[in-house]
Amino acid sequence: MAAPHLSSAPALAVHWAGELLHLLPERALWWPAGRVLFIADLHIGKAATYRALGQPVPGGTTQQNLARLDGLVASHAPERIVFLGDFLHAAQARTPQVLEALAAWRAVHRDIGMTLVRGNHDSRAGDPPDTLRIEVVDEPCLIGPFACCHHPQTHATHFVLAGHLHPVCRLYGPGRDSVRLPCFASDARQAVLPAFGEFTGGWLMERAPGQRFYAVGGQTVWALPESP
Numbered sequence: 001m002a003a004p005h006l007s008s009a010p011a012l013a014v015h016w017a018g019e020l021l022h023l024l025p026e027r028a029l030w031w032p033a034g035r036v037l038f039i040a041d042l043h044i045g046k047a048a049t050y051r052a053l054g055q056p057v058p059g060g061t062t063q064q065n066l067a068r069l070d071g072l073v074a075s076h077a078p079e080r081i082v083f084l085g086d087f088l089h090a091a092q093a094r095t096p097q098v099l100e101a102l103a104a105w106r107a108v109h110r111d112i113g114m115t116l117v118r119g120n121h122d123s124r125a126g127d128p129p130d131t132l133r134i135e136v137v138d139e140p141c142l143i144g145p146f147a148c149c150h151h152p153q154t155h156a157t158h159f160v161l162a163g164h165l166h167p168v169c170r171l172y173g174p175g176r177d178s179v180r181l182p183c184f185a186s187d188a189r190q191a192v193l194p195a196f197g198e199f200t201g202g203w204l205m206e207r208a209p210g211q212r213f214y215a216v217g218g219q220t221v222w223a224l225p226e227s228p
């Protein structure tokens with residue numbers, strides 16, 4: 001039996017809440033009409049947090065995250081970036097090096113509006129410094145037809161965009177071969193974005209009726225076949 005055809009493109013267009021959005025291979029979501037870039041689970045300073053606890057993990061992830069954000073800003077010119085929770089990983093992430101890197105990055109992008117929808121890690125790490133000029137709000141934050149949240153949920157009137165789960169899906173090859181990939185996951189009322197941050201891990205989501213998965217790999221996003 002032939003394998004099902006998978007539509008693919010560097011970025012994948014979807015229509016949610018009557019709006020055109022682009023699922024980006026950088027594990028972000030772009031809303032062209034609103035000129036808004038949605039980012040979930042940045043977890044700035046996670047590696048620094050582990051090193052503070054004595055774990056010999058490599059450094060450089062904060063600069064990698066910020067460099068990837070720079071690339072998205074350069075290619076899409078957003079008017080606003082909405083962080084869907086977990087901006088800083090923990091209180092231990094607030095090192096001078098991390099905060100200086102964030103301040104330098106924000107200074108370069110000082111004309112872009114930025115909003116953080118608080119997540120569970122934000123409650124422990126604390127809000128970003130006021131000098132970063134990031135508006136901090138609780139979920140849900142309503143923007144156009146979207147309810148911007150950290151935790152997946154449903155909303156009475158708006159389509160939910162959320163993070164928190166760090167979703168990954170499993171693709172199967174011949175025999176016992178398989179691979180796990182970050183993914184976007186959506187149903188009729190909400191979508192969950194993959195974690196943007198480096199060094200974040202992922203949670204394997206099981207398929208459910210009415211749910212679509214969009215895998216991210218090799219600088220491409222593609223729609224997986226619908227569940228039977």
